[in-house]
Amino acid sequence: MVKRSKKAFRKKQEENKNKEEIRQMKKLNEIYSVNKRKFYKKVGYLRNEHVEPLVDIDVTRNEIFKLFNETEVKNLTLEKLAQNTNDEFIYRRRQTL
Numbered sequence: 001m002v003k004r005s006k007k008a009f010r011k012k013q014e015e016n017k018n019k020e021e022i023r024q025m026k027k028l029n030e031i032y033s034v035n036k037r038k039f040y041k042k043v044g045y046l047r048n049e050h051v052e053p054l055v056d057i058d059v060t061r062n063e064i065f066k067l068f069n070e071t072e073v074k075n076l077t078l079e080k081l082a083q084n085t086n087d088e089f090i091y092r093r094r095q096t097l
Contacts, residue, residue, distance in 0.1 A: 032039040053060075 028039065028042065031042060
């Protein structure tokens with residue numbers, strides 16, 4: 001059931017994208033028939049549209065550097081607890097065999 005709902009959602013999403021593209025093309029067609037200069041200005045704007053990042057590049061660089069270069073901080077108490085749990089499981093498993 002979840003699989004079908006995901007498939008239906010994706011299909012609907014694709015249909016909505018297509019509808020939006022058709023609306024934009026209709027608007028451009030109307031502009032072209034009324035005012036060609038405005039049409040070419042709009043097309044030029046759409047072709048050269050630049051999106052500026054909202055995050056400072058230095059902050060991003062520092063975060064990425066930290067992410068990939070920090071050493072792993074080990075918590076010895078949690079590691080010992082996990083090792084004891086594993087050892088206990090193995091011991092019980094061997095007792096049942």
